[in-house]
Amino acid sequence: MSTSSTNSAASPAVSGLDYDDTALTLALPGSSSTDPAAADRKRAHADHDHDNNKQLQPPSPKARAVGWPPVRAYRRNALREEAAAAGCKLVKVAVDGAPYLRKVDLAAHDGYAPLLRALHAMFASCLAFVRGAEDGVLARLVDSATGAEYVPTYEDKDGDWMLVGDVPFKMFVDSCKRIRLMKSSEAVNLSPRSSSQ
């Protein structure tokens, strides 16, 4: 995962950004908001399909299309049930600079994007987190006060500190012992993502 974001050069990183650019929406970043009805329509359809109270598709551009990847609803539901049956997995979450740690249940989330949103929400009260530029799958978390970027990392079963997002989510849930949102300036030594951008 490259560590440069399109906004990292700016001094208070958020100053040049519109509020709208950083607001959480379920639309593609940069997609025009001239047809909010269309976005709502897609959302309404997604809601309807997921009416047994499942998570909506996360906003990552790659995961956006309805019915993609083409996997039968039966299979999606069955695997989701198995994940839920696997029970709860609470791990500590530390954020550099925050006064206290939190705990999050990894098993309660369907994937990386919902998990990161939950982490973001958890620390919004002690740090003014703003979602940074999307880099494919994982948004980066930027402290609006200092402009410092945070990179989600975790300690795995072997005791190594790994970058969140490299392995399938279920594998991550299995092997994650605790999570640390590390200031990106300290994150240089972590294993780089294998897929080239």
Place this chain on the structure above:
Amino acid sequence: MIYFPEEVVEHIFSFLPSHSDRNTVSLVCKVWYEIERLSRRAVFVGNCYAVRPERVVRRFPKLCVLTVKGKPHFADFNLVPPDWGGYAAPWIEAAARGCVGLEELRMKRMVVSDESLELLARSFPRFKALVLISCEGFSTEGLADIASHCKLLRELDLQENDVEDRGPRWLSCFPDSCTSLVSLNFACIKGEVDSASLERLVAKSPNLRSLRLNRAVTVDTLSKILMRTPNLEDLGTGNFTNEFQTESYLRLTNALEKCKMLKSLSGFWDASPVCVPFIYPLCHQLTGLNLSYTPTLDYSDLTRMISRCVKLQRLWVLDCISDKGLQVVASSCKDLQELRVFPSDFYVAGYSAVTEEGLVAISSGCPKLSSLLYFCHQMTNDALITIAKNCPNFIRFRLCILEPRKPDAMTNQPLDEGFGAIVRECKGLRRLSISGLLTDKVFMYIGKYAKHLEMLSIAFAGDSDDGMMHVLNGCKNLRKLEIRDSPFGDGALLGNVAKYETMRSLWMSSCNVTLKGCEILASKMPMLNVEIMNELDGSSEMEENPGDFSKVEKLYVYRTTAGTRGDAPNFVKIL
């Protein structure tokens, strides 16, 4: 031949293996039509709206085996709104009136109500087999009626249906006199099951060959059942969780070892890695293995099991197996004919531990491979070209690169050449799904080489109408074409309208076809139903602007002798 007595002609027809052969002879002359229709036992209706049920029943009064398919394939992926249609009731009602000799009913992607199941159970005294695949609309109460009244029931096969759970009583509804069960599959039933009833049922079914249990069935119950089914050939296990007692699993191994005929294994719900070794004694005799509902097994658990399955012909697995695991499959399973690798993570599209390397390894280790469904992170042209050379026997080749429009991972080029190699080398290819970055060129190859192709699935591909035209003009045997999110518009839709009468159906969603184009198609081709679906109830909008050039969200075109269907919901407009 016209001078032969009818019985002789009928006897000759009985040797015709396929529906299409029988359909063909019925066209020769009126005499043959009559002989054929009065002796026809099995009818396959690929699209329930292509013909009226009454007409089928009137033409084939001796019908014993009826197969009907409902919703279009993309309904599996939530692209067809609920309440679109595909109701089983008219078919069951027509059969109840016209062919009481019905013995088998097979339905796929249809809406089946409990009332229909009750009517089915009560109307056909010789009823033997019910197979429902990806259906919905019924509950365990409907199954109770089937169990109670179908005294000769041999097969109850429920595959991946959405069944409402109204309690476990259905399983105890099989009367004591019902001893004919050969195949029972209730893996998709979500609720509890009464173990005592299940054991009693198995005990009185000496002919049971295939049994697929649901997640509620424990290992202890499974062991008890297996002690009574030494002739079992196909087993779907129940639950294999972590909370296990070694004695339970030892009993299971004991019971499994008695099943010398067991060749196919599935289920493994919630299977924990520690449970899996108890299956090892069976592995050497397995020809079919489905581990695709078990995300808790990682690559090493999977490979330790699969490396023992030297006779494996069919393998369904999750991408947790990774490329390394697929290499183990390639070196162990030399008889592999069918492989399906499913994604384990649907939300982080783009990541999978499986890439082109795994598939190349499989293709070089398993030359008999003929059927493939492969979800992966990336692909390259070189890999596809190698795969095509290694496995020219592909009949079904479905490749899904998780990220739409992803190019060749090494060269960043479109994957046209790779898929071109597949269609060129695999001369018997009947079904193809393509993905990744693709230009019109790939369709040129498909139109040129894929002469036996019957079904083509396209997503996020192509540049212009030319792409779709290549396919419509070139693929002589095309029956089903389904397209999503591709830039094909009215020019392509209207470029070869006669083609659609030779096909079962065309699906286009999120493409560039307009209402105007669809109207023109409908007016040119009265033998087609042109259904359009827009997200909101767009019917009033369409009334306001006749001949609008607004884009049609979803289009479903199919040939039919039944005319416009009367059960279409508000959001479907049939032109």
